[in-house]
Amino acid sequence: MNRKKNITLLYFFVIVQLSVGVIFNSNAQNPSGKLKISLIHTVNSHLLRLNDSVYRNDFNETYKITKLKYYLFNFKLNDIPLYSKEGKYLLVNAEKNENVIEFEKINNGSYSSLSFEVGVDSADNCSGAQTGALDPLNDMFWTWNSGYVFFKLEGTSPYSTGDLNRLEYHLGGYKGEDALITKINLTNIDELGNPASIPVAGKKETEVTIALNLDCFWKDGKVSIKQNPICVSPGKNAKKIAACFSSLFSIKSIINH
Amino acid sequence: MKIKYFFSILLLWGFACLFVFFTESNVNYTPLQFEIPKGWPAPPNNIFTKNKLTEEGFQLGKKLFYDGRLSKDGEVSCASCHQQFAAFSNYDHDFSHGINNSFTKRNAPALMNLAWMTSFHWDGAINHLEVQPLAPITASNEMGEQLDSVLLKIRKDSSYKRMFKAAFGDTVISSQRMLRALTQFTGNLVSSNSKYDKVKRGEANFTEFEKRGYETFKIYCASCHKEPLFTDNSFRNNGQKLNRLNDIGRAAISNKKEDSLKFKVPSLRNIELSFPYMHDGHLYSLYQVIDFYRNDIDTAQTSLDPSLKRKIILSEKEKKELIWFLSTLTDSTFIKNKRYAPDGK
Numbered sequence: 001m002n003r004k005k006n007i008t009l010l011y012f013f014v015i016v017q018l019s020v021g022v023i024f025n026s027n028a029q030n031p032s033g034k035l036k037i038s039l040i041h042t043v044n045s046h047l048l049r050l051n052d053s054v055y056r057n058d059f060n061e062t063y064k065i066t067k068l069k070y071y072l073f074n075f076k077l078n079d080i081p082l083y084s085k086e087g088k089y090l091l092v093n094a095e096k097n098e099n100v101i102e103f104e105k106i107n108n109g110s111y112s113s114l115s116f117e118v119g120v121d122s123a124d125n126c127s128g129a130q131t132g133a134l135d136p137l138n139d140m141f142w143t144w145n146s147g148y149v150f151f152k153l154e155g156t157s158p159y160s161t162g163d164l165n166r167l168e169y170h171l172g173g174y175k176g177e178d179a180l181i182t183k184i185n186l187t188n189i190d191e192l193g194n195p196a197s198i199p200v201a202g203k204k205e206t207e208v209t210i211a212l213n214l215d216c217f218w219k220d221g222k223v224s225i226k227q228n229p230i231c232v233s234p235g236k237n238a239k240k241i242a243a244c245f246s247s248l249f250s251i252k253s254i255i256n257h
Numbered sequence: 258m259k260i261k262y263f264f265s266i267l268l269l270w271g272f273a274c275l276f277v278f279f280t281e282s283n284v285n286y287t288p289l290q291f292e293i294p295k296g297w298p299a300p301p302n303n304i305f306t307k308n309k310l311t312e313e314g315f316q317l318g319k320k321l322f323y324d325g326r327l328s329k330d331g332e333v334s335c336a337s338c339h340q341q342f343a344a345f346s347n348y349d350h351d352f353s354h355g356i357n358n359s360f361t362k363r364n365a366p367a368l369m370n371l372a373w374m375t376s377f378h379w380d381g382a383i384n385h386l387e388v389q390p391l392a393p394i395t396a397s398n399e400m401g402e403q404l405d406s407v408l409l410k411i412r413k414d415s416s417y418k419r420m421f422k423a424a425f426g427d428t429v430i431s432s433q434r435m436l437r438a439l440t441q442f443t444g445n446l447v448s449s450n451s452k453y454d455k456v457k458r459g460e461a462n463f464t465e466f467e468k469r470g471y472e473t474f475k476i477y478c479a480s481c482h483k484e485p486l487f488t489d490n491s492f493r494n495n496g497q498k499l500n501r502l503n504d505i506g507r508a509a510i511s512n513k514k515e516d517s518l519k520f521k522v523p524s525l526r527n528i529e530l531s532f533p534y535m536h537d538g539h540l541y542s543l544y545q546v547i548d549f550y551r552n553d554i555d556t557a558q559t560s561l562d563p564s565l566k567r568k569i570i571l572s573e574k575e576k577k578e579l580i581w582f583l584s585t586l587t588d589s590t591f592i593k594n595k596r597y598a599p600d601g602k
Contacts, residue, residue: 128387131433
């Protein structure tokens with residue numbers, strides 16, 4: 001009887017030891033760096049105000065913005081994929097007070113670039129009904145031509161020839177030539193305009209603010225609102241408008257608390 | 258002292274086990290096996306890997322399919338345009354009625370053997386059966402509703418709460434669960450018991466007429482309407498003129514000129530029941546269809562399928578035989594199957 005008890009006790013301690021070992025080990029292996037990315041939206045260097053502010057673009061066209069929503073995914077520091085508990089996709093919505101995604105378990109170090117992709121990766125465009133950021137309830141899924149709207153920009157402009165002067169860009173497309181998934185690679189720049197690193201250190205969280213600058217859509221040499229007020233399906237036109245994706249984003253600030 | 262710890266941990270563990278046991282045993286799914294009829298290929302993509310097929314999911318999907326609350330005015334259900342007695346096509350309608358006296362812009366196809374299809378709708382615009390219902394639910398000329406309103410409506414119904422719990426383990430009514438349940442119903446509409454199938458299984462024989470019709474079919478039709486599903490899932494131009502709605506078919510989805518006037522090859526199973534025919538339902542009988550293939554193919558179209566460039570010459574007798582054969586594709590057990598009917602189990 002006594003011996004039996006001893007054996008169970010022994011067994012119990014072995015298990016405790018094992019689990020303690022596992023916890024310690026994983027602690028030792030798991031990097032602890034944290035990164036928080038937040039997005040802000042600007043027009044002509046002013047913070048975007050939905051619905052009421054009137055803006056003017058490089059074609060001298062005035063416009064208002066009523067809606068701005070888009071998907072970002074596949075965040076990386078120096079090509080090392082980042083992990084977030086919040087899931088694979090960040091659905092940014094300018095209506096919200098803040099648009100943030102937090103990453104953890106990053107190796108300490110100073111990184112020279114931050115990259116991500118705009119859109120929804122092609123497999124997730126054809127895997128049926130989804131949840132979370134990709135739930136069709138978010139109104140970012142084309143019901144009549146399966147696939148996600150990657151980038152939704154809506155507003156009005158007197159220069160639009162569309163119904164009710166609507167300005168409407170629903171940009172997306174995951175198939176062949178129409179594919180719009182765009183990789184963005186950002187480097188940090190210091191006050192003097194030189195490349196600077198993005199530090200990730202210890203338990204301190206690094207906060208990177210990325211600005212999306214809406215003027216980029218109608219910069220010189222690109223398409224004016226008059227020429228292109230509405231685009232709501234994948235194809236050549238969407239590709240032309242989305243060509244600005246690569247110059248849309250920039251790193252606004254980096255704070256290491 | 259140590260022993261005390263040991264026992265309290267043991268006790269905790271026991272509670273945990275009990276908890277898991279009870280929450281698990283609360284849910285009693287009845288798994289369903291998706292059966293592949295003898296001699297048929299396996300479905301190209303298994304739509305039921307992530308969406309586990311259960312009797313409870315199927316019954317929930319059926320309830321949704323027959324429920325008018327999926328539409329804005331509460332009057333239009335999936336079954337308004339997809340009627341079982343017409344092999345889930347819209348009986349005798351070229352275009353179907355949506356809410357507010359609107360009309361669809363295409364003919365409502367029969368719904369069957371959807372699990373074997375690689376895309377949905379005449380132009381293949383829909384890439385997965387689970388997201389297909391979003392199209393009719395939100396289209397202003399079909400059900401004219403918004404997804405969140407549909408969910409609000411069905412969440413108020415306690416019988417739905419019960420059925421979602423039975424199908425998915427708890428009472429959460431999400432868009433994914435609703436769409437998956439609908440897929441369990443539509444994806445299970447399998448028609449494989451026509452006379453043609455019985456002949457293939459050695460349970461029946463064709464008449465002389467049907468046999469000769471089958472030979473004609475194999476020569477002129479089977480390349481696109483490929484057995485045993487009677488479609489090869491491809492997009493082809495079979496030589497119809499651009500209709501009054503300027504429906505260019507696949508090209509509007511692929512943005513490719515060469516896809517102009519191509520449509521998804523429809524299955525010919527239950528074809529007798531699903532008239533009128535073609536994407537706009539402009540041909541009312543199988544006689545008219547065969548006459549079209551004999552005389553009216555528009556050979557001037559550049560995207561016309563090469564296999565139809567040479568004139569199809571069929572005598573009146575051969576035409577009748579071909580129609581006799583097509584009639585052997587009617588599956589009366591499918592249209593009478595109580596499992597697919599709103600009140601049957």
